[in-house]
Structures are given as C-alpha cells and as structure tokens.
Amino acid sequence: xxxxxxxxxxxxxxxxxxxxxxxxxxxxxxxxxxxxxxxxxxxxxxxxxxxxxxxxxxxxxxxxxxxxxxxxxxxxxxxxxxxxxxxxxxxxxxxxxxxxxxxxxxxxxxxxxxxxxxxxxxxxxxxxxxxxxxxxxxxxxxxxxxxxxxxxxxxxxxxxxx
Amino acid sequence: xxxxxxxxxxxxxxxxxxxxxxxxxxxxxxxxxxxxxxxxxxxxxxxxxxxxxxxxxxxxxxxxxxxxxxxxxxxxxxxxxxxxxxxxxxxxxxxxxxxxxxxxxxxxxxxxxxxxxxxxxxxxxxxxxxxxxxxxxxxxxxxxxxxxxxxxxxxxxxxxxxxxxxxxxxxxxxxxxxxxxxxxxxxxxxx
Numbered sequence: 001x002x003x004x005x006x007x008x009x010x011x012x013x014x015x016x017x018x019x020x021x022x023x024x025x026x027x028x029x030x031x032x033x034x035x036x037x038x039x040x041x042x043x044x045x046x047x048x049x050x051x052x053x054x055x056x057x058x059x060x061x062x063x064x065x066x067x068x069x070x071x072x073x074x075x076x077x078x079x080x081x082x083x084x085x086x087x088x089x090x091x092x093x094x095x096x097x098x099x100x101x102x103x104x105x106x107x108x109x110x111x112x113x114x115x116x117x118x119x120x121x122x123x124x125x126x127x128x129x130x131x132x133x134x135x136x137x138x139x140x141x142x143x144x145x146x147x148x149x150x151x152x153x154x155x156x157x158x159x160x161x162x
Numbered sequence: 163x164x165x166x167x168x169x170x171x172x173x174x175x176x177x178x179x180x181x182x183x184x185x186x187x188x189x190x191x192x193x194x195x196x197x198x199x200x201x202x203x204x205x206x207x208x209x210x211x212x213x214x215x216x217x218x219x220x221x222x223x224x225x226x227x228x229x230x231x232x233x234x235x236x237x238x239x240x241x242x243x244x245x246x247x248x249x250x251x252x253x254x255x256x257x258x259x260x261x262x263x264x265x266x267x268x269x270x271x272x273x274x275x276x277x278x279x280x281x282x283x284x285x286x287x288x289x290x291x292x293x294x295x296x297x298x299x300x301x302x303x304x305x306x307x308x309x310x311x312x313x314x315x316x317x318x319x320x321x322x323x324x325x326x327x328x329x330x331x332x333x334x335x336x337x338x339x340x341x342x343x344x345x346x347x348x349x350x351x352x353x
Contacts, residue, residue: 029311039191046213048184054175054224055221069246142210161247
C-alpha cells in the first residue's frame with residue numbers, strides 16, 4: 001500500500017464548477033460499477049449464509065502470529081510454510097500450512113476434536129493426539145478456521161486465508 | 163449505510179435476527195467488494211478475501227466494540243487480507259481488465275435489460291468509455307475512486323479504513339482524481 005500523500009496529488013488548481021461536477025461524475029462511476037463490476041450474486045449469497053458462523057458458545061482464538069507479516073523471509077526458501085499462532089486465554093494453537101497439508105498442535109497438550117471449517121457448511125474432522133498434535137492431508141482451499149473441542153470448551157480460530 | 167442503521171442491525175443480528183444480517187450484507191457488500199477490487203487481486207483471490215472478511219465479521223458479531231462502525235471494520239479487515247495476498251506474491255496475478263469490460267454484454271442483470279433499447283445502447287457505450295478511462299487512471303486515483311463508487315456511498319471513515327489514508331486527505335484527493343478523470347474524458351471527446 002503506497003502513501004497517497006506524496007507526488008503531485010495536491011495542486012492549486014481549483015475544480016472550476018467544483019463540488020457539483022465532481023459529485024455527478026462520481027455518481028456516474030457508481031452506476032457504471034453497478035453494471036460492469038457488481039458483487040457476484042453467488043458470492044453475496046455466501047456472505048448471507050455466513051450468518052451460520054455466528055457462534056455465541058465458542059471463544060474466538062485470535063491470530064497472534066502470522067509468518068507472512070511477522071517473520072523475516074528465509075533466504076533461499078522458495079516456498080516457506082505459513083506459520084500461524086492463535087490464542088484464546090490459556091489455549092494456544094500453532095498451525096503450519098504448506099502445499100501438502102496442515103499440521104498443528106494444541107497447547108497445553110491435550111486431545112481435542114478439531115473441525116476444519118472452510119465456510120458455513122460443516123467441515124472435515126480431525127482428532128489431536130495426547131500431545132495435542134494434529135495433521136490434515138490437504139491444505140484448506142480458501143479461507144479456513146479450526147473449531148476445537150477440548151473437554152467442555154469450544155474454541156474457534158479467527159478466519160483467515162492460508 | 164449510516165452508523166445508526168449499521169449499529170442497530172449489528173445488534174439485532176447478534177441477538178439472532180437473520181433478516182438484520184441479510185440487510186447488513188446487502189448494505190455493506192458493495193463496500194467490501196470495492197475494497198477488494200481496488201487492490202487488483204485475481205478473481206479467485208478477490209472472492210477469497212471477500213469471504214474471509216464476511217466470515218470473520220460473522221465470527222466477531224456481538225464482540226465488535228463499535229457496531230456503528232461495521233463498515234469500517236469490514237473495510238479494514240478486507241484491506242489487511244488484500245495486503246497479505248499481495249505480500250505472498252506467488253499468488254498474485256492481475257485482473258484482466260478487458261474481461262470486466264466484456265461483462266456488460268454477458269450478464270443478464272436487471273441493469274442489462276435496461277440497456278436493451280437503441281437509446282440505451284449509446285448510454286452503454288458511454289458507460290464503457292467512462293470505465294475504460296477510470297481503469298487507466300494512475301494507481302492511486304483508480305484505487306480511491308473504486309472504493310468511493312461503492313453503493314451506497316461509503317463514509318470517509320470507511321474509505322480511510324479501506325485504504326489506510328487519513329480522513330482529512332480524502333476530500334482533496336477525491337477532487338483531484340475526479341478532475342483527472344474528467345480531463346481524460348474531455349480529451350477523448352467522451353463528454
């Protein structure tokens with residue numbers, strides 16, 4: 001994202017008939033966008049259906065580390081794994097996503113039932129071992145979240161795109 | 163969508179009102195889409211970022227500190243996801259603008275049926291030229307105008323969240339960018 005305040009973006013010319021013209025042109029653009037580049041209907045329907053993801057019983061595990069943002073690139077590593085850490089209270093979930101799949105660990109170590117969500121519909125299920133480790137054979141195809149049940153507790157990781 | 167409306171709808175949706183959620187999607191979906199489009203992602207990435215923003219919004223519903231600023235929340239979330247896509251550049255491909263221009267003849271949208279008369283054909287051509295000149299503006303202006311043209315018009319707070327620019331600079335930039343666009347159109351005899 002570049003800074004918009006540089007170069008010659010400010011100048012001393014006046015708009016002429018100013019505000020009114022600008023408003024009309026912007027309105028024309030708005031109408032053009034509605035015809036030429038509207039929100040795809042099927043995509044908007046997915047957002048409507050996403051209401052099902054509203055889950056009052058679950059605690060949200062927030063993203064506290066993302067290698068894409070927080071790590072320096074590794075020299076020579078062509079396609080480094082995406083490393084993510086989520087945290088909800090005392091529960092930490094470490095996740096590593098590669099082209100081959102997804103690996104992770106629940107801390108403190110504990111068996112958990114884990115659902116890999118990829119949208120409003122039910123996802124695939126995994127179980128972590130006694131050390132809290134879990135794996136999936138394929139990386140999530142798009143946005144994903146992990147829903148973990150440990151004892152009576154439900155934790156869902158923040159949605160993101162791997 | 164104004165803050166009072168957004169705040170009330172977020173509250174109602176958090177309390178279980180599915181119709182309120184639908185109204186939020188309808189009111190703020192074009193803003194989220196505009197943010198994604200402003201960042202020139204591929205179609206596949208654009209769809210995923212749009213979904214991620216809405217999934218996360220649904221997940222945080224009821225925990226959002228300032229429900230009246232739902233538009234800014236979504237715009238900012240979409241922006242950050244766009245920047246992550248751009249950062250992992252192996253997945254970055256640019257949008258093919260000619261495809262967008264072709265959509266006017268492909269889609270059977272309600273708007274399209276309005277364009278079916280001869281008189282409307284001239285209007286359609288005008289819209290096409292306007293869009294072409296817009297697409298050829300410098301990157302900063304193209305980005306700002308793409309967000310500003312969401313329906314309903316976004317507040318400057320929303321635009322600020324969408325693009326990471328100060329609220330106070332949006333007005334002057336908007337004037338400047340629209341002036342440039344008008345100059346281009348005049349130069350081509352399109353107005």
